[in-house]
């Protein structure tokens with residue numbers, strides 16, 4: 001039976017008619033919070049209680065921001081948020097349960113715009129502490145990976161879009177998939193300081209049989225001393241994926257990245273039926 005992954009980060013806000021009705025039946029306690037980059041944190045949690053709970057690699061859950069924080073936020077920024085929840089991907093494989101990780105980037109206000117920073121990610125980055133308890137939805141998102149296929153796998157992530165692949169790659173390696181299929185991981189970020197878990201990905205590339213890792217910096221900073229790929233990640237995909245390609249591709253990142261990479265993949269002969277991502281509506 002074929003199972004395929006659909007992932008995506010096409011986030012739409014403010015669509016009044018498409019509110020998701022969600023429950024938050026699960027609780028998890030924060031064990032540790034660690035900086036992965038200047039604006040990305042890894043949050044390690046454990047389920048309360050550690051009972052029956054499972055997710056598929058690459059899935060995500062909605063995290064509910066506590067109401068007290070939202071009230072403070074509304075007062076501070078003159079906003080009118082009601083219940084606020086956001087999707088975050090599991091950044092660890094299910095085999096680690098009852099513990100699991102999120103990797104969460106702090107969304108700051110867009111340059112030149114007089115608007116508040118991202119509410120949920122500001123909560124995680126500035127207020128959340130070890131010992132706090134988070135309320136989560138059921139896991140969701142459809143994962144599909146062609147286990148009946150031996151096609152090469154292309155993974156393309158932009159920025160914190162790497163989060164689901166941290167869990168997925170570890171899962172694939174646990175399954176020994178790198179012995180039967182090639183896996184190419186393309187990771188695009190702005191500059192060297194944004195390359196989260198670069199050492200871990202590099203180590204995997206050195207140790208795993210058929211795994212390659214291609215990071216690319218779109219705007220290297222002075223002092224980055226970077227000898228790797230530069231430019232947007234679709235340029236690296238264009239450069240290294242041979243046409244016609246038999247690969248299946250899995251993408252996560254900002255909508256513009258997904259769009260540009262998809263165009264390159266199509267030009268390489270990969271039909272849309274082998275390019276996987278999801279369009280998710282996240283609302284408050």
Ligand SMILES: Cc1cc2nc3c(=O)[nH]c(=O)nc-3n(C[C@H](O)[C@H](O)[C@H](O)COP(=O)(O)OP(=O)(O)OC[C@H]3O[C@@H](n4cnc5c(N)ncnc54)[C@H](O)[C@@H]3O)c2cc1C
Pocket residue numbers: 008009010011013060086087088089090102103104105106107108109110113115116117118119120121122160163164280282
């Ligand atoms: C399936 C899926 C999985 C995801 N997984 C992850 C993950 O693992 N890790 C991760 O970091 N993210 C992930 N995301 C993104 C995440 O869900 C949130 O979208 C992200 O954290 C931003 O939420 P926020 O509440 O902090 O920002 P929001 O409050 O939603 O704000 C978003 C941006 O809008 C700006 N803004 C605020 N008000 C205005 C205004 N009036 N006008 C214009 N701009 C405004 C803010 O400054 C901010 O830059 C995922 C998204 C999807 C769809």
